[in-house]
Amino acid sequence: MGNHAAMTRRLSAFVLVLVVLVGALGYRLVDFQVVRADEIQEKSLERRSQTQILRALRGDILDANGEVLARTVFRYDVNAAPKNVGPVYRLEDGVRTEYSVEAIAMELAPLLGLTVEDLLAKLAGNSEYSSLARRVDSATYDQIKSLGVPWIYFDQLSDRLYPNGAVAGNLIGFVSSDGTPLAGLERQYNTCLAGVDGQETYERSAEGVRIPTSNITTQPTQDGGNLNLTIDSNLQFFAQQVLADTVDELNAQWASAIVVEVETGKILAAAEAPSVDPNNPAASDADNRGSKIIQFAFEPGSIMKAISTSMVLDTGTADEYDTVTAPDRLPLDYGEFIKDSFGHDDFELSLAGVLRYSSNTGIYGFGIQIDKETRYNYLQKYGFGSTTALNFEGESSGILHPVEDWTYSDNYTHLFGQGIAVTSLQMAYAYQAIANGGVRLDPMLVESCTSPDGELLYVPQQNATRVVSEATADLNLLLMEKVVEFGGVGKTAAVPGYRVAGKTGTAEIREGVGYGDRYAISFYGVAPVENPKFVVGVTIYKPEGVTNSAKATPPFKAIMSQALKHYRVPPSTTVSPDYIPSNRYGEPGA
Amino acid sequence: MRVMMLSAQDARKLRPSMLAGAILIIGIIVVYLVQLALNMILTQDAYYLRELKIERKALSTEVAIIQEEVDSLASPQNLADAANRLGMVANPSSVLLDIEKDRIFGTPEPVSAENAVVASANLVANSALGATTEFTASSIAATGFEVSVTTSQAGSSEVALVNGRIPASPTR
Structure with a gap:
């Protein structure tokens, strides 16, 4: 009996211990499985899961023909872990061969652009990180990777490549090494070009292999859109070639050329020399990294006379037959005077004659008859004194003082393009208005922004402004044609087979309180006159030893010829009307 | 139990x-x-x-x-250099054919490097230029191909004699 009681006590104690143990385990079970289940599961997932940023690609910049001017490429930083550096074993014909660190360094050094000594210095030590080369291209990455060196690893980075280099570089702009857009269209249209990075989480096994069906995309990647320009890269390259040659020949500070399609207002080329290679903007002076065509204002000089003659015609102040007496030097009040660029007897000049001889006194004779408020309004309608719809960063509005602030000399110097500052862009579109029947269109540099799958995301709006009547514009173009038909310098702008209208300009450049001894020479013209297709405006800034615009016509002629040829414009079948007086006696003909 | x-x-x-x-x-x-x-x-x-x-x-x-x-x-830089190495220059005088109106515009004229308006060699920077066209006049000559440009005076050909009109094609 005693034994039975003792056994029962032991059994009871055992059962009690068992119950306590099971209870404790049960408590932990409920705690893990129910109370803290979510928290524990989350911790577990955290350990297994890996979050990865999915980099969005920046969109391309394309020219009018779809040629890529800027694209995103991958570059690679090459790194090593010196503490792991050691001999490399390779299987060669089934034989395991050992390569010493020095032997590997000799293979690697030329690929990394280092000397063997420098590379070995970088590989020495016991650290876990040593940067061997930054931003190597895909070909180099592939070559290094194929060496199969286990202690070399790579960081992939996206980078910007401009396959055509400095072609349209002044417009396209560039990005910093971390991909931040710094200038030009890259910066202005960043909203279109930049993508939105995505994020993905997945679980991985102890071996680092992704567990199937475990990935969750928390934010999808959205690649950037493509920016489609109106620029024709072939014409742009041609113009840049011509200008580079011109700047070199004339030792000029810079030169620019703009080609505008008359009917659409599209900029087909906006070339400059010197230009900037967006692949390496640091190689260019800071002054040459922007677009002078858009951002630089200068006193235009005589190219303004074609604008002034249109005002004279449009206001009915004079017609193509009226003449004024134009001396080579005209005294004015306050001891001021106007003089022509060459000495001559008194000419009897029509409006076409004024343009042909580029007479300052002649344009004064006609233009001063129009009140200055009216002229100011015309200048505004032509687009002077305000920025254009391009909204290009740093765009200059030029200088056109309010009419109430015009000085005594402003009143007449504006007629021949002094005392007023304009950009090449503004002047080209003033000529575009004359070529387009008196209607000025907003400049277009960007055709559209499209998503990677071709969906239209943005199309810039274009406004049209009636500046002068159609009859005035057409007649003014005929007057300008006389410059190329008979003008001393203008004749050199003629393009065989085509009727060309235009105007020369040799503008003085202000230096301090007066004018310096170098000029801004230019030629702005239109062709073909009977059905205008293109405006080409060439400006050469501060050429050495040049005192007239004769050096501006060869680049104009080359670029206009190329544009006409490139776009298959048939030669003119009509000729300049012979009834328009343009000679020094106010008569038609030579 | x-x-x-x-x-x-x-x-x-x-x-x-x-x-x-x-x-x-x-x-x-x-x-x-x-x-x-x-x-x-x-x-x-x-x-x-x-x-x-x-x-x-x-x-x-x-x-x-x-x-x-x-x-x-x-890239235009590579093409310009390659063309220049082969002795090519841009010819500004072009001839256009108007198929609809059977008209020929312009007169073909040969151009020489001396009177070419534009320097054909590349003058525009491109630091992204990696691979370049390797052929030159001498490397092509080594392959056995003839390297020469013959200019014919098309102005005196039959085409220009038909009052500036394109001769009708027998195939249409």
Whole structure:
């Protein structure tokens, strides 16, 4: 009996211990499985899961023909872990061969652009990180990777490549090494070009292999859109070639050329020399990294006379037959005077004659008859004194003082393009208005922004402004044609087979309180006159030893010829009307 | 707990069925085997997927290398230099044919390097220029091809004699 009681006590104690143990385990079970289940599961997932940023690609910049001017490429930083550096074993014909660190360094050094000594210095030590080369291209990455060196690893980075280099570089702009857009269209249209990075989480096994069906995309990647320009890269390259040659020949500070399609207002080329290679903007002076065509204002000089003659015609102040007496030097009040660029007897000049001889006194004779408020309004309608719809960063509005602030000399110097500052862009579109029947269109540099799958995301709006009547514009173009038909310098702008209208300009450049001894020479013209297709405006800034615009016509002629040829414009079948007086006696003909 | 006395026959009846037990155990084994097989397939696929991704990356790298090479070769800078090495210059005098109106515009004229308006060699910077066209006049000559440009005075040809009109094609 005693034994039975003792056994029962032991059994009871055992059962009690068992119950306590099971209870404790049960408590932990409920705690893990129910109370803290979510928290524990989350911790577990955290350990297994890996979050990865999915980099969005920046969109391309394309020219009018779809040629890529800027694209995103991958570059690679090459790194090593010196503490792991050691001999490399390779299987060669089934034989395991050992390569010493020095032997590997000799293979690697030329690929990394280092000397063997420098590379070995970088590989020495016991650290876990040593940067061997930054931003190597895909070909180099592939070559290094194929060496199969286990202690070399790579960081992939996206980078910007401009396959055509400095072609349209002044417009396209560039990005910093971390991909931040710094200038030009890259910066202005960043909203279109930049993508939105995505994020993905997945679980991985102890071996680092992704567990199937475990990935969750928390934010999808959205690649950037493509920016489609109106620029024709072939014409742009041609113009840049011509200008580079011109700047070199004339030792000029810079030169620019703009080609505008008359009917659409599209900029087909906006070339400059010197230009900037967006692949390496640091190689260019800071002054040459922007677009002078858009951002630089200068006193235009005589190219303004074609604008002034249109005002004279449009206001009915004079017609193509009226003449004024134009001396080579005209005294004015306050001891001021106007003089022509060459000495001559008194000419009897029509409006076409004024343009042909580029007479300052002649344009004064006609233009001063129009009140200055009216002229100011015309200048505004032509687009002077305000920025254009391009909204290009740093765009200059030029200088056109309010009419109430015009000085005594402003009143007449504006007629021949002094005392007023304009950009090449503004002047080209003033000529575009004359070529387009008196209607000025907003400049277009960007055709559209499209998503990677071709969906239209943005199309810039274009406004049209009636500046002068159609009859005035057409007649003014005929007057300008006389410059190329008979003008001393203008004749050199003629393009065989085509009727060309235009105007020369040799503008003085202000230096301090007066004018310096170098000029801004230019030629702005239109062709073909009977059905205008293109405006080409060439400006050469501060050429050495040049005192007239004769050096501006060869680049104009080359670029206009190329544009006409490139776009298959048939030669003119009509000729300049012979009834328009343009000679020094106010008569038609030579 | 009750303890009852049973006959041997009844006891055999109450004994669990061997068949049912066998089916249960086999069933469990089959389920585990299927699960194992599925796991193996999934794991295998995970490795296969990884291999494919590595392959895709290698192919993407190859595409990038070729693309950059093509970009460089197609750049106007390379083409201008290649044309210049072959002695080519731009000819500004072009001739246009108007098919609709059967008209010829312009007169073809040969151009020489001396009176060419534009320097044909590249003057526009491009630091991305990698691969370049390697042929030159001498390298082409080495291949046995004739390197020469013959200019014909088309102005005196039959085409210009027909009052500037394109001769009608016999095929239309």
